[in-house]
Amino acid sequence: MISGIKRRKxxxxxxxxxxxxxxxxxxxALAQSKGSITVSAVSSFKLIEAxxxxxxxxxGIAVDxxxxxxxxxxxxxxxxxVSGTANSDVYxxxxxxLGEWSKNAYVRPLDDLIARDITPDDLKDVLPGAxxxxxxxxxxxxxxxxxxxxxxxxxxTDLFKQxxxxxxxxxADINTAAEKLxxxxxxxxxxxxxxxxxxxxxxxxxxxxxxxxxxxxxxAPTDFTPTLDSPVAAQVLKNYIGWLKxxxxxxxxxxxxxxxxxxxxxxxxxxxxxxxxxxxFVKPEVSSVAGKVGYTTMPRLEASQKPVYPFGGFGMAINAxxxxxxxxxxxxxxxxxxxVQTKLALLNGTxxxxxxxxxxxxxxxxxxxxxxxxxxxxGQVSPDFRPRYPFWPQIVEALGxxxxxxxxxxxxxxxxxxxxxxxxRKAIVAAxxxxx
Amino acid sequence: MTIPVITSAIDAxxxxxxxxxxxxxxxxxxxxxxxxxxxxxxxxxxxLLVTSLFEFxxxxxxxxxxxxxxxxxxxxxxxxxWHALRVTIAFVIESVALQIVAGVAIALLFDHRLPxxxxxxxxxxxxxxxxxxxxxxxxxxFLSDDFGLAKYLLQLAGWSEPPLxxxxxxxxxxxxxxxxxxxxxxxxxxxxxxxxxIIPRDLYEAAKLDGAGPIRRFxxxxxxxxxxxxxxxLVFRVIDALKVFDVIYATTGGGPGDSTExxxxxxxxxAMGFFNMGYGAALATVMLxxxxxxxxxxxxxxxxxxxxRA
Numbered sequence: 079m080i081s082g083i084k085r086r087k088x089x090x091x092x093x094x095x096x097x098x099x100x101x102x103x104x105x106x107a108l109a110q111s112k113g114s115i116t117v118s119a120v121s122s123f124k125l126i127e128a129x130x131x132x133x134x135x136x137x138g139i140a141v142d143x144x145x146x147x148x149x150x151x152x153x154x155x156x157x158x159x160v161s162g163t164a165n166s167d168v169y170x171x172x173x174x175x176l177g178e179w180s181k182n183a184y185v186r187p188l189d190d191l192i193a194r195d196i197t198p199d200d201l202k203d204v205l206p207g208a209x210x211x212x213x214x215x216x217x218x219x220x221x222x223x224x225x226x227x228x229x230x231x232x233x234x235t236d237l238f239k240q241x242x243x244x245x246x247x248x249x250a251d252i253n254t255a256a257e258k259l260x261x262x263x264x265x266x267x268x269x270x271x272x273x274x275x276x277x278x279x280x281x282x283x284x285x286x287x288x289x290x291x292x293x294x295x296x297x298a299p300t301d302f303t304p305t306l307d308s309p310v311a312a313q314v315l316k317n318y319i320g321w322l323k324x325x326x327x328x329x330x331x332x333x334x335x336x337x338x339x340x341x342x343x344x345x346x347x348x349x350x351x352x353x354x355x356x357x358x359f360v361k362p363e364v365s366s367v368a369g370k371v372g373y374t375t376m377p378r379l380e381a382s383q384k385p386v387y388p389f390g391g392f393g394m395a396i397n398a399x400x401x402x403x404x405x406x407x408x409x410x411x412x413x414x415x416x417x418v419q420t421k422l423a424l425l426n427g428t429x430x431x432x433x434x435x436x437x438x439x440x441x442x443x444x445x446x447x448x449x450x451x452x453x454x455x456x457g458q459v460s461p462d463f464r465p466r467y468p469f470w471p472q473i474v475e476a477l478g479x480x481x482x483x484x485x486x487x488x489x490x491x492x493x494x495x496x497x498x499x500x501x502x503r504k505a506i507v508a509a510x511x512x513x514x
Numbered sequence: 515m516t517i518p519v520i521t522s523a524i525d526a527x528x529x530x531x532x533x534x535x536x537x538x539x540x541x542x543x544x545x546x547x548x549x550x551x552x553x554x555x556x557x558x559x560x561x562l563l564v565t566s567l568f569e570f571x572x573x574x575x576x577x578x579x580x581x582x583x584x585x586x587x588x589x590x591x592x593x594x595x596w597h598a599l600r601v602t603i604a605f606v607i608e609s610v611a612l613q614i615v616a617g618v619a620i621a622l623l624f625d626h627r628l629p630x631x632x633x634x635x636x637x638x639x640x641x642x643x644x645x646x647x648x649x650x651x652x653x654x655x656f657l658s659d660d661f662g663l664a665k666y667l668l669q670l671a672g673w674s675e676p677p678l679x680x681x682x683x684x685x686x687x688x689x690x691x692x693x694x695x696x697x698x699x700x701x702x703x704x705x706x707x708x709x710x711x712i713i714p715r716d717l718y719e720a721a722k723l724d725g726a727g728p729i730r731r732f733x734x735x736x737x738x739x740x741x742x743x744x745x746x747x748l749v750f751r752v753i754d755a756l757k758v759f760d761v762i763y764a765t766t767g768g769g770p771g772d773s774t775e776x777x778x779x780x781x782x783x784x785a786m787g788f789f790n791m792g793y794g795a796a797l798a799t800v801m802l803x804x805x806x807x808x809x810x811x812x813x814x815x816x817x818x819x820x821x822x823r824a
Contacts, residue, residue, distance in 0.1 A: 153786055160572050178573045274681070275769030328659025330770065331681025336660065345660075468573040471788050483771045486683060509574060 114140035115405045118155065119170035120148050120392070122225070122354065125425050126413065133412045139405045148172075159184035164400040168409055171221045171395040173212050177467035180215045185395035187218040191407050203416060205454045208430045211461030212393040221393030222410050224419075225428040227354040228450050228459070229285040229388035234259075234347045235372040237266075249290070249317045249377045252348065256324035259347040268324030269348040270332060270340045275482035277474045278334040281464060283318055283481055285388040286350065288463035289376025290314045294473070294502075295465055302467075302511040306477070306499040313379065315491040319484060330485055342366065350376060352390055357427035357444055373446045387453045388463040391430065472505035562802075565795035572789035585796035595797070597772060598780040599804075601687065605776060606755040609691045613751055614744060616695065617702025622736070624703065625710045635707075642700045650764025653693045654680065683773040686766050690774055693761050698754070702747050709743035710736070745816040752812060756805050777801045 119126075123145060130141050144166065146154060155169050159182065171179060179185050192201070208226035213219050233246060237259050246252045256268030272278035284294055292310045296303040305311065322329055326340060334351070338358050341349045342365040349359075362368040375385035394410045396403060412418060416433045423429035423437065427444040432451065434440060441447045453459055465473060476498045484494035507513055569581045589595050624635055641649065657664050657679040668676040679689040713736065721731050759778035762768060768775040768783070781801060785794030 149786075156572050156789055182574070274767065275771065276767050326660060327675070328678050328681060331659070331678055340660070471573075475783065475787065479769075479772060482769055486771055488683070488771055 112138040113402065113405055114142060115167040115402050115409055116142040116144060116165065117168040117170075117394075117409065118144045118146060118151060118166040120151050120172075121145055122392075122426070123170055126422065129418060129421060133409060136412070137405075137408055139408060141409060155184075158397070162399055164397045164402075167397055167400040167402045167406045169395050169397060170224075171212070171393045173389075173391050173393075173461060174464050174466055174470045176212065176215050176220060176393075177465075177470075179395060180218065180220045181468060184398055185220050186398045186400075186403065187220060188213075188222060188396065188407070188410075189219050191403075192219060192222070195407070195411060200416075203431045203433050204414070205430050205432065205435070207389060207454050207457065207459030207461065208391055211389055211459065211466070212391045212430075215466070221395035222414050223391055223393045223430040224410075224413050225354070225422075225426070226389070226391040226430040226450075227352040227428045228453065229289070229350060229376050229390075229463075230353055230356060230373045230446060230449075231348060231350045231376055232341065232356050232359055232371055232373050233349075234344075234367060234370055236370040237347045238372070245372065245374050246348070246377060247374065247381045249314075249379060252377050253317065253320065256321055256348065260324040265345060267326045267340070267346045269321045270325045270329055270337045270346045271318060271321060271350065272333050272337055273322065273325075273330045273482065273485045274333045274336075276333065276478045279481050279485075280474045280477040281390075282334075282350065283315065283477070284463045285376060286318055287311055287314045288386050288388045288460045290379045291383055291386070293462060295462065296514075298462065298465065298467070298511075300512070301514045302465075302506045303513045304499050304502045304506065306495045306502065310379070311495050312492050315481070315484060315495060317377075319491060322485060341371075353444070353446060353450070354426060354428050356446065360444065373449070375449075385453075385458060386460045386463075387450070387458050389459045389461045390464070391428070467506075467509070467511065469502075469505045469509040469511070472509075473502050476501035476505070562795050562799055565791055566799045568792045570790075570792040572791060581792070585793050586800070588793065589796055589800055594772070594775070594780060595777075595800075598775050598777045601772075601774065602756060602758075602776045602778075605687060605691065605758060606752060608688070609694050609755050609758075610748065610751045612691060612695045613699050613702050614748065617699050617747070618706050618740070618744065620699065621703045621706035621710055622732075624707055638703065639700045641697045644697065646694075646697065646760035647764045649693060649697050650761040653689075653696075653761075654765045657689060680766050681770050683770045686770055686773050690758075690761055690765060693765065694755070694758060697761075698751065702751065705743050705747045706740060709740045713739050741819050742816070745812070745819050749809060749812040749816060753805055753809055756801075756808065777804070 123143070127143055127145075130143055134140055151170065152172075152175070155166070155175075158165055159179075169185070171185070204223065205226055208223045212223040212226070213221045231246065231252070233255070238245070238255065241255070241258050243255050243258065244251075246255050252269065258268070260266065260268040272282050287294065287310070290310055290313070292305065292308065292314065294304055294306065295301075296305055326332075326345060328336075332340070334355065337346075337349050337351060338355050340346045341351075341359050344366045356371075356373065359365050359371045360368050365371075376388065378385065394413060396406045396410070400406060414430065416431055419429045419431045419434040420437050420440065423434040423440040424443060427440070427447075429435050429440065432454075435447050435451050435454075464470065480489070480494040480498040480501075483489045484491045489497070503513055566585055567580060567582060568578060569584070570578050620638075624631060624638075644652070656662055659665055659678050659681070664679070665676055677685050679685050717735050718731055721735060726734065757778050758776055759782060762774050762776060762779055763782070766774045768779050777797070778801070781794055781797045784790045784797055788794075
């Protein structure tokens with residue numbers, strides 16, 4: 079009986095203590111809590127999920143990170159911007175969306191916040207090419223870059239050495255190497271590129287065109303005349319399509335991931351791609367060719383031409399309608415800080431800061447970082463290989479279809495480019511940009 | 515039946531007022547359905563029609579102006595529309611024909627009492643339960659030239675270089691037909707099986723006594739009695755096939771070239787790719803008219819079959 083009373087007392091004390099502790103913890107949590115933000119980003123941002131708790135611990139701001147496929151993010155962001163809602167406070171912004179978002183002021187300019195919080199020295203650490211390309215238009219800064227990726231030509235050093243081939247520099251070098259390194263009986267192919275109708279084919283072709291010295295818009299922002307009917311564009315496309323002979327059998331249906339897998343599995347000897355995909359070739363846990371991959375610039379028509387680094391990347395932008403500007407800005411500052419950028423660089427190899435690019439561990443893992451460093455300093459970054467204007471989807475559609483038709487052989491490369499050029503010209507005019 | 519009973523209880527002492535009150539009460543019961551129809555069908559439809567009369571692009575907020583029927587004129591002049599219409603019609607004919615023929619054949623097979631057939635019947639329904647976009651992804655992997663099981667099996671069977679099913683314009687649309695049919699043949703089977711099971715067995719026994727063989731029994735008994743079911747299924751499948759999108763999105767993306775670009779894909783491309791809402795809405799309206807017209811024709815056809823049977 080007495081022991082029963084004691085037990086009840088003990089239980090009561092424990093319950094009271096637990097309740098008090100809970101109340102104290104909750105009060106402390108409430109005191110620390112500085113609200114929450116919603117961040118919408120594309121699939122490649124999934125890797126920041128693991129780092130977000132650090133941000134919450136540091137700032138007390140909870141983050142609802144919503145990861146969406148690329149198309150869905152674009153559709154959702156557009157719907158929210160147009161309807162004037164702020165379901166998401168922060169959006170990942172692809173470089174090609176910059177023109178559309180800035181023209182319509184869908185996102186908030188960040189100049190005042192940058193001037194207030196980012197020191198000039200800290201700003202110097204941000205890659206200038208990446209910053210200008212991803213975030214700046216019309217004299218304002220609409221986002222802050224968080225990832226930077228550069229087109230490079232990746233190749234198998236072991237196969238090149240065995241075949242006595244030097245690092246490829248020109249289109250002719252690529253053609254020779256592709257042919258020489260193709261052994262269909264061994265399931266070994268020279269090269270693979272995206273050939274499927276769609277955005278990848280259009281992007282990869284434009285990167286090759288930029289490598290050859292081409293520029294899709296003659297002189298934007300003063301003259302938006304498309305130049306795809308030029309002899310250089312035709313020459314690049316003929317080379318690009320010619321590589322099909324040295325590509326895996328199903329290459330005509332290949333998209334970006336197929337090319338990445340073909341390289342990772344050792345099926346191909348060369349792949350021109352964004353450095354964010356190149357990181358997948360050198361990670362031993364996912365690539366059978368890790369340690370055997372070299373890199374060089376995009377092929378040129380002549381070796382004497384200056385190399386070009388077609389550039390892509392994502393920034394973080396604040397929804398113009400959100401009231402959580404300070405919390406959103408805190409998140410962007412944190413994600414683009416030198417500390418977090420170095421951590422991210424070790425995961426995905428796409429830093430947007432010199433400090434992360436020059437980190438010894440990052441350079442050891444992704445050896446092309448010094449090349450990117452030099453290109454940024456030399457101003458060889460080419461962000462305009464894809465127009466950063468609202469008519470980009472129309473370019474993708476027209477070019478993606480015509481390039482695919484040319485690769486299928488249903489139209490000649492010249493006719494395909496001529497048709498695409500005319501359709502793009504019409505889209506540019508319809509969007510209200512000057513064409514001379 | 516229920517309404518007169520209820521109203522007669524309420525208004526038992528007023529015989530003259532009964533018909534009028536019956537009508538009012540009935541109308542009251544119809545209000546929720548009417549409101550729901552207006553909200554869920556009428557308003558979106560009106561929105562679609564109104565949007566189709568504007569030049570309205572979400573990427574250019576300043577661009578929002580009334581253009582009368584200009585979007586419809588553009589459609590008529592747009593070669594992409596006529597191409598997509600041709601692809602859609604070819605797709606509907608091929609896929610629905612395959613689904614109906616294979617569906618009826620498989621239903622006949624399943625209409626027997628064989629060991630293990632009930633388990634097979636259940637498993638057979640599985641494709642119908644998969645989301646079309648996921649079905650497309652499964653088939654894309656299955657038909658992949660790089661690591662697809664289809665190529666491996668065909669090579670084992672001695673076909674060293676099978677075609678690129680989804681990347682060759684000569685095969686792509688047929689591959690999509692196969693995928694969609696794989697998914698929806700079970701639906702046809704399900705309906706036809708139900709239809710077969712209500713056909714009186716004594717008809718077959720009498721025909722057998724009269725010396726009719728299996729083909730004669732099928733053409734003289736099964737097919738005519740199954741026709742109302744088949745024509746109903748036809749309505750569902752044609753409407754669904756006209757709207758095909760998910761599988762194409764997941765497998766070919768409208769390619770290779772423009773060989774699998776259907777009307778739905780074109781609407782998606784304009785509305786969700788280019789955010790060209792005005793033109794997209796006009797295309798969707800035209801598509802709605804095409805689907806509704808065809809559905810009406812098929813429903814009339816269905817009614818004639820039902821009347822003929824009666």
